[in-house]
Amino acid sequence: GExxxxxxxxxxxxxxxSAVIKCTYSDSASNYFPWYKQELGKRPQLIIDIRSNVGEKxxxxxxxxxxKTAKHFSLHITETQPEDSAVYFCAALSNDYKLSFGxxxxxxxxx
Amino acid sequence: xAGVTQTPKFQVLKTGQSMTLQCAQDMNHEYMSWYRQDPGxxxxxxxxxxxxxxxxxxEVPNGYNVxxxxxxxxxxxxxxxxxxxxxxxxxASSYEGRGTGELFFGEGSRLTVL
Numbered sequence: 113g114e115x116x117x118x119x120x121x122x123x124x125x126x127x128x129x130s131a132v133i134k135c136t137y138s139d140s141a142s143n144y145f146p147w148y149k150q151e152l153g154k155r156p157q158l159i160i161d162i163r164s165n166v167g168e169k170x171x172x173x174x175x176x177x178x179x180k181t182a183k184h185f186s187l188h189i190t191e192t193q194p195e196d197s198a199v200y201f202c203a204a205l206s207n208d209y210k211l212s213f214g215x216x217x218x219x220x221x222x223x
Numbered sequence: 224x225a226g227v228t229q230t231p232k233f234q235v236l237k238t239g240q241s242m243t244l245q246c247a248q249d250m251n252h253e254y255m256s257w258y259r260q261d262p263g264x265x266x267x268x269x270x271x272x273x274x275x276x277x278x279x280x281x282e283v284p285n286g287y288n289v290x291x292x293x294x295x296x297x298x299x300x301x302x303x304x305x306x307x308x309x310x311x312x313x314x315a316s317s318y319e320g321r322g323t324g325e326l327f328f329g330e331g332s333r334l335t336v337l
Contacts, residue, residue: 113282118265121263143323144322144323146325146326148326155313155328155329155330155331156266156313156326156328157328158325158326161325163323201265201266203266205321205322205323208279209254209271209273209279209321209322210268210271210279210281210282210322211256211268211271211322211326212268212282213258213265213266213267213268214265215263215264215265216263216265
């Protein structure tokens with residue numbers, strides 16, 4: 113089955129700086145890679161996703177890059193703000209429709 | 224639309240008891256899934272379904288059963304609860320039957336097994 117590893121587990125950044133979270137996956141047939149944000153006590157919510165035929169996708173301050181050859185993908189948050197503080201999860205969808213998540217990254221934005 | 228509704232929100236069980244976590248969605252989504260969330264371990268897939276009448280196992284299916292008799296409902300059954308099943312459970316659904324779309328999560332159900 114798919115194995116998704118996520119690093120780092122915690123990340124503290126100064127407000128206005130950038131944050132980068134990296135994930136690797138094991139199944140080369142995986143074709144869909146979403147990122148979810150979970151605020152404390154809330155449910156996870158999709159923030160951005162990328163499909164295997166695209167190398168990069170951007171939505172305002174967030175961007176995701178995908179390297180299929182190396183089997184890794186990354187989330188980039190620029191100009192971080194206090195409301196970006198949350199737990200972020202990467203995920204990969206295998207070709208048997210299982211969506212596997214990484215262990216999560218707790219991001220803290222310092223004012 | 225109510226979205227994805229899970230009940231109960233909180234439950235305390237004794238070891239060996241059985242129970243069902245209910246999940247219903249009113250968005251006509253084909254894909255539904257159950258995850259458990261434990262500290263430091265992310266979201267782990269228990270079971271999933273790509274449509275009514277079809278279910279499959281995820282990463283951690285042992286001790287859990289599911290059924291999908293209708294598009295709307297996807298209950299998760301704990302047959303004989305164990306302390307290791309203490310967790311927060313999330314039900315989620317997606318319009319895309321293959322799972323290649325946004326997952327909408329329920330609010331979660333916090334289960335404690337004593």
